[in-house]
Amino acid sequence: MKTSFQPTLIAVLVAGALLSCQPANKPAAQSAAAPAVAAAPTAEEAKAFVAKASEQTRKLLLEVNRADWIANTYITEDTEALSADYNKKLTEAVVALANEAARFNDTQVDADTRRQLDKLKLALTLAAPKDPAKTEELAGIVAKLNAMYGKGKYTKADGKEMALGEMSAVMASSRSFDEQLEMWQGWHDTAAPMKPLYVRQVELANEGARELGYADTGAMWRSKYDMNADAFAAELDKQWGAVKPLYQALHCHVRAKLGEKYGTDKVPQDKPIPAHLLGNMWAQTWGNIYDLVAPENSDPGYDVTKLLADKGYDELKMVKGAEGFFTSLGFAPLPETFWSRSQFTKPRDRDVICHASAWDLDAKDDLRIKMCIEKTGEEFAVIHHELGHNFYQRAYKHQPVFYQDSANDGFHEAIGDTIALSVTPKYLQQIGLLEQVPDESKDIGLLMKMALDKVAFLPFGLLVDQWRWQVFSGQVKPEQYNEAWWQLREKYQGVSAPVARSEADFDAGAKFHVPANTPYTRYFLAHILQFQFHKALCEIAKDAGPIHRCSIYNSKEAGTALNAMLEMGASKPWQEALATLTGKPEMDASAIQAYFAPLQAYLDEQNKGRQCGW
Numbered sequence: 001m002k003t004s005f006q007p008t009l010i011a012v013l014v015a016g017a018l019l020s021c022q023p024a025n026k027p028a029a030q031s032a033a034a035p036a037v038a039a040a041p042t043a044e045e046a047k048a049f050v051a052k053a054s055e056q057t058r059k060l061l062l063e064v065n066r067a068d069w070i071a072n073t074y075i076t077e078d079t080e081a082l083s084a085d086y087n088k089k090l091t092e093a094v095v096a097l098a099n100e101a102a103r104f105n106d107t108q109v110d111a112d113t114r115r116q117l118d119k120l121k122l123a124l125t126l127a128a129p130k131d132p133a134k135t136e137e138l139a140g141i142v143a144k145l146n147a148m149y150g151k152g153k154y155t156k157a158d159g160k161e162m163a164l165g166e167m168s169a170v171m172a173s174s175r176s177f178d179e180q181l182e183m184w185q186g187w188h189d190t191a192a193p194m195k196p197l198y199v200r201q202v203e204l205a206n207e208g209a210r211e212l213g214y215a216d217t218g219a220m221w222r223s224k225y226d227m228n229a230d231a232f233a234a235e236l237d238k239q240w241g242a243v244k245p246l247y248q249a250l251h252c253h254v255r256a257k258l259g260e261k262y263g264t265d266k267v268p269q270d271k272p273i274p275a276h277l278l279g280n281m282w283a284q285t286w287g288n289i290y291d292l293v294a295p296e297n298s299d300p301g302y303d304v305t306k307l308l309a310d311k312g313y314d315e316l317k318m319v320k321g322a323e324g325f326f327t328s329l330g331f332a333p334l335p336e337t338f339w340s341r342s343q344f345t346k347p348r349d350r351d352v353i354c355h356a357s358a359w360d361l362d363a364k365d366d367l368r369i370k371m372c373i374e375k376t377g378e379e380f381a382v383i384h385h386e387l388g389h390n391f392y393q394r395a396y397k398h399q400p401v402f403y404q405d406s407a408n409d410g411f412h413e414a415i416g417d418t419i420a421l422s423v424t425p426k427y428l429q430q431i432g433l434l435e436q437v438p439d440e441s442k443d444i445g446l447l448m449k450m451a452l453d454k455v456a457f458l459p460f461g462l463l464v465d466q467w468r469w470q471v472f473s474g475q476v477k478p479e480q481y482n483e484a485w486w487q488l489r490e491k492y493q494g495v496s497a498p499v500a501r502s503e504a505d506f507d508a509g510a511k512f513h514v515p516a517n518t519p520y521t522r523y524f525l526a527h528i529l530q531f532q533f534h535k536a537l538c539e540i541a542k543d544a545g546p547i548h549r550c551s552i553y554n555s556k557e558a559g560t561a562l563n564a565m566l567e568m569g570a571s572k573p574w575q576e577a578l579a580t581l582t583g584k585p586e587m588d589a590s591a592i593q594a595y596f597a598p599l600q601a602y603l604d605e606q607n608k609g610r611q612c613g614w
């Protein structure tokens with residue numbers, strides 16, 4: 001399962017019609033607005049405005065979705081141009097509507113109207129100053145930064161050019177210290193020229209945010225979570241504190257194994273891990289180095305890819321199987337159009353964007369997935385994940401357009417992953433793929449694989465915005481950007497730059513979401529929430545076993561409870577949506593702790609006598 005999530009224009013701006021789940025090079029959209037001067041209009045006018053804005057947005061979204069679908073599944077100059085045109089039209093419309101919404105800032109309106117107005121205003125990720133020249137300057141910088149990231153290339157000594165995808169593949173599979181270092185440095189150096197643009201962008205966006213009434217852009221981002229911005233930051237710290245012991249145990253064990261592989265001179269056992277040795281450009285997920293840390297005797301003894309082949313599963317049967325998961329929970333089957341309009345396999349005759357995504361074109365029933373399905377066990381889980389998005393989208397289709405989104409931006413990914421957590425050996429047995437569920441002694445391997453992606457990700461998921469919030473607030477000045485970035489990476493992740501860095505470098509810019517201005521905290525939230533959802537659903541399904549072995553397959557009770565949360569969309573504060581499913585309005589990291597408890601015990605045993613920490 002991929003944990004990355006690439007919001008498109010729509011997700012950034014309004015309703016999250018498209019949810020793509022694999023890293024892509026497509027730049028996230030950006031927009032900027034200058035607020036209008038409020039003129040104290042009436043509550044009736046506010047209501048009428050919301051109705052008008054909803055209708056206008058709904059129509060534009062349908063056009064954009066159609067244009068984007070074609071551009072993604074039939075790539076030509078023409079479809080790309082049409083998609084860009086429609087996206088521009090939507091962006092401009094939403095910017096204008098957001099400005100107009102600000103007119104009602106001081107109008108006494110009912111809570112529901114206020115919430116919809118707020119959703120519209122907060123659809124913007126960056127706010128531009130009122131000064132039109134500055135707005136244009138900001139838009140230009142946004143586009144330039146996106147393009148710089150997309151075009152980033154490293155030229156090897158022999159003149160060969162490498163793009164990010166190719167370099168990432170080397171990072172994933174190479175076990176040469178120097179080769180990985182070359183890739184790491186080659187990619188990170190591409191970001192250095194972004195720095196002056198980024199500095200200016202921070203100035204301009206902050207000016208716009210202040211005009212909208214926020215202290216700075218970071219404060220504006222934190223205000224999207226139905227709670228006080230400082231309280232939200234404190235909440236994140238609390239969650240991190242709860243999962244930190246698990247992360248530190250994993251870090252300690254992985255560092256020891258890397259020390260065995262590369263030598264403790266290269267991987268000192270009392271210092272942060274060199275950031276280029278974890279199989280990923282940003283050391284954000286470590287699943288690619290599973291072979292170096294695989295526990296002994298933990299092979300589960302089966303291979304889902306082979307089981308699928310043995311049972312004659314083709315791509316369509318894999319999707320039908322995943323749909324069966326949802327219908328077993330009591331959800332209605334997917335509509336006929338899902339089967340006729342989705343892209344399941346890579347077309348032979350044209351270019352398409354293959355990264356997996358889930359679509360809701362008309363906010364009614366036109367649901368689709370777009371994948372280039374490979375007949376593997378991993379893809380089988382990804383299909384479950386994508387359909388999780390589709391069933392979420394269908395559940396909230398009755399909501400007003402500005403509520404047609406997940407409860408907060410972490411929920412959508414969390415739901416997809418929650419469903420994938422139920423793709424357990426027990427489930428594979430229930431659907432007839434697997435003869436016998438391996439005994440619990442084999443669980444450590446599966447848990448280790450899972451932890452290398454999901455536990456390893458947690459500190460990175462937190463620190464990207466910790467850095468940006470400090471940058472936006474001015475706590476970190478431009479002459480400290482890189483130093484602050486590495487302080488955070490050391491503090492949270494326990495990784496260090498493998499070569500000396502300076503303020504001439506801009507290493508944060510080597511991560512897509514920074515130049516693309518995509519908020520990142522959502523991924524941290526999703527990683528905490530998915531285990532909480534899974535645990536709550538397992539309890540409702542009366543699954544008495546360990547939570548990591550639980551599948552909610554066939555539980556109508558779990559399906560009913562899940563649907564009750566999904567159908568709320570973004571109509572209520574996320575805490576209410578959370579309480580609807582879990583009974584509590586707070587995030588709770590005890591679920592992820594419980595899930596990985598057997599692994600934690602294993603790691604503690606392995607780490608005996610080791611000096612952990614950094």
Ligand SMILES: [Zn+2]
Binds near residue numbers: 020385389412413
């Ligand atoms: Zn997803």
